[in-house]
Amino acid sequence: MAEPAAPKKKTDIGPPHYEQFLHPVVKKNYGKWKYHEYLKPGVLVHVAESGDKIFSVRAGSPRLISVDTIRLFADLAEKYCGGHLRFTSRNNVEFMTDQQKNIDPLIKDLNAKGYPVGGTNNSISNIIHTQGWVHCHSAATDVSGVVKAMMDELYEYFVEAKLPHKLKLAAACCLNMCGAVHCSDIAILGIHRRPPKINDATVANVCEIPTTVSSCPTAAIRPTTVNGKASVQIDEDRCMFCANCFTVCPAMPIADPLNDGISIWVGGKVSNARTEPMFTKLAVPFIPNNPPRWPEVTDVVKNIVKVYASDAHKYERLGEWIDRIGWPKFFSMTGLEFTKYHIDDFKHAGETYKRSTHIKFQ
């Protein structure tokens, strides 16, 4: 008995072709740009081989924005840029115009609506972040809140370009690290600190027990039987709170108001400029969640930025600066405590031990 054919659905059309969205000057000079200059914080000019110029004005955005705000951006794009705008890989919005005279009025309008212009050159640009309590079931913190609190404190570094070099921040709400936490100059990471609590009554119904057991990277999970029902148990000493078991088994919630919080990481980078890309390294293992403004977290971050700003050489990313001065000096200059938690004990831990006598005495 064949079902009546549904009206054929339009699928797999993919995104619209980008060309239709390009500013005419961009389209004309596509692939033929010659150089760029920074006119002021947040304002770039790109000059083409033809001599044409395109001016870009970059405005900060909270990323979590309403359609009304998008429409506001559209209004401004129409007013100054023939309707052309884009977003950056850091979720800023960029307005593009070939009319240099439009720059200041545009900035004025943006500022009036509460959107700062900046984030280019040697500044702190927008913070890459993730869902947090706003939308994700895994979150150990709310990164929208943390990011807002941080950017308020770091505002001057967005609107001025006064750091030794670019400083890239990221924040993620759990170890899945949706974003760039593992390779940022400074990263904020939501972290659990207590093993999942097992809901023995529902494990057998909602989880596949072998998958759950094998999901644990440290083999902390074993099958067991509780009140005649199949369940799992956790060897708490082996648990490092990665939540991977929770991802595959909802009956093992790990979020816990008393023990969730934030860790702070430093010295990663992505670009290949000068040095190879680097992972971030642990700076502060744990700070309890303190919403709505996480003052302990913003203090630490602000302090790291200040010390970096005062001591790094020009063109030195944060990780390059630390490599030059050494980690002992980083900890002493920032006043952060070095603990046994900073010493790696995962798979390649041994590779991080100091295997030379290259030591600086202070």
Next chain:
Amino acid sequence: MAEPAAPKKKTDIGPPHYEQFLHPVVKKNYGKWKYHEYLKPGVLVHVAESGDKIFSVRAGSPRLISVDTIRLFADLAEKYCGGHLRFTSRNNVEFMTDQQKNIDPLIKDLNAKGYPVGGTNNSISNIIHTQGWVHCHSAATDVSGVVKAMMDELYEYFVEAKLPHKLKLAAACCLNMCGAVHCSDIAILGIHRRPPKINDATVANVCEIPTTVSSCPTAAIRPTTVNGKASVQIDEDRCMFCANCFTVCPAMPIADPLNDGISIWVGGKVSNARTEPMFTKLAVPFIPNNPPRWPEVTDVVKNIVKVYASDAHKYERLGEWIDRIGWPKFFSMTGLEFTKYHIDDFKHAGETYKRSTHIKFQ
């Protein structure tokens, strides 16, 4: 029934105190040396704060030496050095005198007996090596022979100091690496290439089966029963020929004339000068044993030395030179083949993959 007390044995007296062996000038200026100079290859002078001088003449030795040769060294020490001599951490013999005029006659006598003087400063000093077929049950090659053949070919670099910097060689006859193979500028390593053959008849008698099974780093060994006798079996695909099982179980000989041979390693160092200590890296995975002179091995080594000599900067150790020019260039300059065997696949393999776009195109 108490046994009659044996005459009390002298034990635990330790080595003789070194002081009694020191040259009077050494004893007088102990800990008060000011600087040294190289007078010529193999000849050092150390100048004390007091102005005293001690001259050292370093002679090459095959290390495997007879008491007659030691007595010859004793004779020469008596003739020129008041009976004072020492051996170095590379098994050279060093004659010490406070009489500069004794140097040349001593060198003449040494040369006449077949002992070259050199090995100081920017030279190839003696090769650290191990037992080989002369004394060890584990050997995959005979390093005494390989070393003799190599030093014959590299002789000029011992008696002259004409390299960019010190070049430290080591050779070991099996993966136990008794010596310094894992951190030498160039290293020769005897290597097996076929899984152990199991003597099922004797395993149960001479080996502890659980220990044998757990000795294998790749878990290639399983217990089994052959003709009613307990034995073990090897999953050949998992075996990487480390011989660790043979060390704990003699009934699993791994030596095999057809498949034993030599691998060549480069770019390690121990000193902390400039760069941190480094492990050696694989240059040639396998060359079959070709006694008595292993010409294929000496050719490769000589060629590496020549390329290094021609291209490295002053004070650049071999590994530092390669770090500067890059491994692709090293392989192309030496004409050595890069194979999948060069790509690590052990525990920390991933850490050796190239994780950046820092590439030099040639």
Next chain:
Amino acid sequence: MATGKKIDTPLLDQLEKGPWPSFVKELKGMAVRKPMIQDLLGQLEMSYREKRGHWKHGGLVGVMGYGGGVIGRYSDSADKFPACAHFHTVRVNQPSGWFYTSKALRELCDIWDAHGSGMTNMHGSTGDCVFLGTTSEELEPIFKELTDKGWDLGGSGSDVRTPSCCNGPARCEYACYDTMDMCYNITMAYQDELHRPAFAYKWKFKFSGCPNDCVASIARSDLSVIGTWRDDIRIDQNAVKAYADSGMDIRADVIRKCPTACMGFDGKAIKIDNKQCNHCMHCINVMPKALRPGKDTGATILIGAKAPIIEGALLASVLVPFMKLDKEDDYQEFKDLIAKIWEFWDEHGVSRERIGECIQRVGLGNFIEEIGVEPIPEMVMHPRTNPYIFYEEYFEEGDAEGAEEA
């Protein structure tokens, strides 16, 4: 579904203060006409008070015919906040380089305003326009309106995730290949793989025009394409002089920072030993008017980056040091490579194992052998340091001398 009623949010209110634009203001703005957001604010305030999230674990929802593109989300406090009981997100595949016109954005806004919460992420970390908060019933209508206007969903689950690229040739002088075109081409070529999860785990493509890597592809993509060049850096010595005259300390800021020490400056002109240059971009970044990448451009293909779960984070590693990316040939060389890799992954990948982890498990040497790529030293930082070599052949006693057995 009951209507969200306005409640006090004293904690969130504190996040309306301060100079940085406030997501709370954004939410409150929408809450006025969207009960769903009013209740979301309520639930979020509760999260801030209790210091914990209030979403249930996952939930499979989607549009007919697709396996990905929608993330199901249900509140665990639907009794208190019924309007956001369902709060699914829709991932809409962004255009290359996140370029829009105001018209296009308005169309998207209108669809979302009609069928969803009105809240968005512009953009998600993978690159999609993320539409935050709708109910299951709205999904098909949203999908229909989107496709009618020329938009499609992005990826989620074990599929090709929405590819993304830097603005490249559209607005950057450094672009060594056409990131925008290639991102679009690849997205279109793998529509099926993008919409219908059939892999062992997710697969991310990212395209950066040069080694500055402005989409962080080396850190976040299973397959990272990073532009580079293999001829000489182009130098405009007049512009060099102009920089010097304008007070730039070329020795300190450029020459001494070159990681390969392959540059020289005699006070007038810059010299580069291009065979030693490792294409790090630093000198070009500092002096864009004077220095430019060469003209023989293409890209380095790298494989296997990912976040830490569960074996530790990986950066992508070099698979092909240099590939010409031939638009005319529809990127066929690249696509052939992908086909071989996916074939390998299909056969050897285990569930929830990214390609990077898979390669580590089987060994890079075996991996490239299987996909038919030659081993070259460019693939490694350095050759192995341990002597545990899995020789694949040995002589048998009976063998004729010189004959090797497989």
Next chain:
Amino acid sequence: MATGKKIDTPLLDQLEKGPWPSFVKELKGMAVRKPMIQDLLGQLEMSYREKRGHWKHGGLVGVMGYGGGVIGRYSDSADKFPACAHFHTVRVNQPSGWFYTSKALRELCDIWDAHGSGMTNMHGSTGDCVFLGTTSEELEPIFKELTDKGWDLGGSGSDVRTPSCCNGPARCEYACYDTMDMCYNITMAYQDELHRPAFAYKWKFKFSGCPNDCVASIARSDLSVIGTWRDDIRIDQNAVKAYADSGMDIRADVIRKCPTACMGFDGKAIKIDNKQCNHCMHCINVMPKALRPGKDTGATILIGAKAPIIEGALLASVLVPFMKLDKEDDYQEFKDLIAKIWEFWDEHGVSRERIGECIQRVGLGNFIEEIGVEPIPEMVMHPRTNPYIFYEEYFEEGDAEGAEEA
């Protein structure tokens, strides 16, 4: 045991040629009066012909009261070469720095000529005088004569191995502590541990006077003591000038090679930012007349080096960045540290696991906690990059706010 008869050794004969002194000549020299060596030559020639060794696996022999110091060795071809059927080695503990007098060497030679093959290794890789080739019956007589003359055996098996040191203050201006004295002191302090294997595996001490590490201690010892200083490098600017005048290119050879870029040279004088200096020794090595280590000297204590079997080779890692080595106090601080480490190893070490492997298994952080050493950043190249932190405490629901549970 039959007498070794002279046989042809055409392969080995080829190793008598060439300029480097020949071990074959050495063997042949002894073979004239030692049947054991005559047969050894025969067996070795057979090995060269067949390309394989001819020794049986191990064999437990030794002297009464000792568990180490002798390596048993038996031929697998005793029928053909009966004189070397037994061919044990005796390890004699060398004096600090391998300093001898001709008289002392002659005593050793006489003992070995009387009771052994007359062949030696001067020295073994660990540092011992290795006497190669004797039979079980000769062991006690050898031991008695050795001890009568003031010599003792070295280590073997799972014990403290014979410590060794560079010549240090005896003949080197760089020595930052008295390697010779400390090596002797430690050897004497642990005689019992050296002679009677009671550990999980071997334990090696090596002592180098400065970071040049001329006994390769960082690569080959479980406990490596490497001299260093923590005040300023001493500079003799006149000597600097003299080097410059004599044609040394100080900028190229010294300043630019300083790994921390902490040196400056204005054409006349050298300046060092000593807080940035990492004590690599390079500048001092190149200009020993002008530069010297500071006066506040001591040593870095490193732990855990070893060859690759079986988890991969390890370099030693920093345990104590700087320790004053107090001779007057009999190195008590150092010995206290060793006592704690051995206590830990006793409890946690598994058989055939070196301390370096053991530390990796339990984690350096846990290790230092157990031995009572504070964590400091000097111990690591960098802090962890993975987020898998084993927090040891968490709050329980009932806990009073702020109280932590163990």
